[in-house]
Every structure is written in C-alpha cells, then in structure tokens.
Amino acid sequence: MINIAIDGPAGAGKSTISRRAAAALGYIYIDTGALYRTIGLVALRAKTELTDADAIAALLTDALTVELRFVGGEQHMFLNGEDVSDAIRTPEASLAASAVSAVPAVRAYLFDLQKKMAQENNCIMDGRDIGTVVLPDAQVKIFLTASPEARAKRRYDELCGKGMDVKYDGVLADMIQRDYNDSHRAIAPLKPAQDAVLLDTSDNTLEESVALVIETIKSHL
Ligand code: DC
Numbered sequence: 001m002i003n004i005a006i007d008g009p010a011g012a013g014k015s016t017i018s019r020r021a022a023a024a025l026g027y028i029y030i031d032t033g034a035l036y037r038t039i040g041l042v043a044l045r046a047k048t049e050l051t052d053a054d055a056i057a058a059l060l061t062d063a064l065t066v067e068l069r070f071v072g073g074e075q076h077m078f079l080n081g082e083d084v085s086d087a088i089r090t091p092e093a094s095l096a097a098s099a100v101s102a103v104p105a106v107r108a109y110l111f112d113l114q115k116k117m118a119q120e121n122n123c124i125m126d127g128r129d130i131g132t133v134v135l136p137d138a139q140v141k142i143f144l145t146a147s148p149e150a151r152a153k154r155r156y157d158e159l160c161g162k163g164m165d166v167k168y169d170g171v172l173a174d175m176i177q178r179d180y181n182d183s184h185r186a187i188a189p190l191k192p193a194q195d196a197v198l199l200d201t202s203d204n205t206l207e208e209s210v211a212l213v214i215e216t217i218k219s220h221l
Contacts, residue, residue, distance in 0.1 A: 002027065002122040003137070004217055005130035008144035009190060010094075010178050011151030013201055013209055014126040017144065020210045021217065022124040030068070030117050031075055032127035032134070033097065035110045037088035038066050038077045040096030050099040057105035068113065091159075091166065091174060098178045101128075102185040124217075128182055131193035140220040142213060143192035146202040148175055 004027070006018050015031050022029035039056075042064065048055045067078040076085045087093065100106045107129075114134045118125060127134065131141035146154075152172035159166045182190040192198060197216050201209040 001119060002139055002221070003118045003135050004124040005135045005138040005141045005193070005196075006124060006126040006144055006213070007128055007131050007141070007190070007192065007196070008126075009151065009182065010175055011155040012144045012146050013154065013206065014144050016206060017201075017209050017213050018124045018126040021213045024210075024214055025124075025217065027122040027124050028070070028117075029075065030114070030121075030123050030125040032110070032114055032125060032130065034075065034077050034085075034088060035066065035068065035113065036101040036106070037093050037097040038079050038084060039100045039106050039110070040093050040098075041079065041084055041088050043100055044092060044096045050096060053103045053105075056100050056103045060105060060109050066110075066113070068117065089162075090164075091170075094174065094178065098181045102181065102187065104187050107188055128190045129188035131196050132191065133188050136193070140217050141193045141196040142216060143196040143198050144209075144213070145198070145200050148172065148179065150202040151175055 006014055008014050015033070019029045042059050043050060043056055046059055048059060065080050069076050069078060076083055077088060078084065111134065114125065117123065118135055125135060131138060131143070149172065152168065152175045155175065156166060156168045156171040159171065197220070199212060199216065204212065
C-alpha cells in the first residue's frame with residue numbers, strides 16, 4: 001500500500017490540503033486529529049479533569065467504541081454509534097483533544113486503528129506523529145507548517161465561516177497553547193521525522209499549497 005504521512009502544527013492547512021491531494025491522487029484521506037478529538041469529547045462529556053491522566057485513561061473501557069467510517073467519501077467519527085463529526089470541532093473539543101493526546105494510554109488505544117487503516121488502504125494520513133511513530137515506513141513524509149499568525153487567521157476564518165462566535169485573539173492564544181502542548185509533551189511530541197520534506201505554507205494560497213504537496217508526493221514515489 002502507498003502511505004503518505006503529513007504532520008505539522010494546528011492550522012497549517014494539513015486537513016484541507018491532505019483531503020484535496022488524496023482526491024487528486026485517488027487515495028483515501030485519514031484525519032487522525034479527529035480520533036483524538038473524539039476521545040477529547042468523551043472526556044468533556046464525562047466531565048473529566050483534563051489534567052488527570054489516570055482519569056482520562058480510565059475512560060477507555062471495553063464499553064467505549066470509537067469508529068472511523070466513510071460516509072459519501074468523507075471521514076466521519078462515531079462514538080458509541082453516534083456521529084460526532086460536528087461535535088468534535090468546537091474550540092472546547094480542540095483543547096480537550098490536545099490534553100488527552102498527551103496521555104500514553106490514549107495514544108496506544110488509537111495506534112492500532114491508525115495502523116490498520118494504513119495497511120488496508122492507499123492513504124494520506126495527517127496528524128502530529130504519523131511520520132515519526134505511526135507510519136515510520138511511509139513512502140513520503142511531509143512536515144507542513146506556517147507562522148502562528150497565518151495559522152490562527154485561517155482557523156478564525158474557518159470557524160467564522162461555520163457561524164461560530166469567536167475572536168481572533170482567542171483563536172491565536174488557543175493555537176499557541178496547543179502548539180506548546182503538542183511539542184512539549186513527553187510522548188510523541190510534534191516534530192518532523194528526520195526524512196520528512198519541510199514545507200512552509202505561510203505565504204502560499206491554498207491552491208499553491210495543494211499543488212506543492214502533490215508535486216512533492218509525486219516526485220518522491
Ligand atoms: O489536527 P487536530 O487539530 O484536529 O488535532 C487535535 C489534537 O490532537 C491536537 O492538539 C494534537 C492531537 N493529535 C495528536 O497528538 N496526534 C495526532 N496524530 C493527531 C492529533
């Protein structure tokens with residue numbers, strides 16, 4: 001199977017770019033952040049203290065089912081049979097995802113699911129540790145980044161477009177907080193794989209970034 005790993009910080013455009021590149025190349029697109037967001041939602045709903053790793057780990061019981069299904073070609077997340085694809089996109093779910101993603105038991109819980117998807121499909125998988133931990137043998141690894149301000153502006157526009165009432169300063173502060181959490185955690189911190197191609201999209205339009213990623217993938221296969 002052809003596996004492409006795309007990692008990078010929040011708001012670098014990973015999901016939109018990966019989705020479009022996968023469509024152009026005929027691969028499926030797997031958004032692993034959605035898996036962490038789903039566990040984040042579990043923690044929010046259970047009113048778990050987000051700094052309590054043991055309490056978060058205790059949420060991962062046999063009674064919990066987290067499924068990734070494709071509905072009309074798009075990835076949807078199901079939590080105990082409920083489609084939570086929209087519920088995992090709130091700012092609260094973002095911060096909860098960041099918190100639960102630092103818990104080793106959560107990463108172990110989601111590892112097999114990610115591995116299996118990659119073994120069974122030609123895919124572009126995006127996340128934070130895909131090139132370093134989940135798919136160290138991926139044929140192509142890309143580390144996609146952009147300045148915090150450029151990323152916050154994109155996320156702000158996206159949330160406003162969805163009718164959410166957010167402030168740019170708040171989005172930027174959340175972004176910086178998540179960057180810090182994601183790159184300073186002890187387990188699977190956000191960092192480029194040694195053999196990753198680094199792409200900075202701060203000054204690129206979306207179309208330019210998509211073209212650059214497709215070109216990079218093609219030239220490395
Ligand atoms: O890409 P995203 O913003 O949807 O990711 C949500 C959170 O999950 C983010 O704070 C980092 C974490 N995450 C992770 O630790 N490992 C991944 N492979 C993907 C996401």
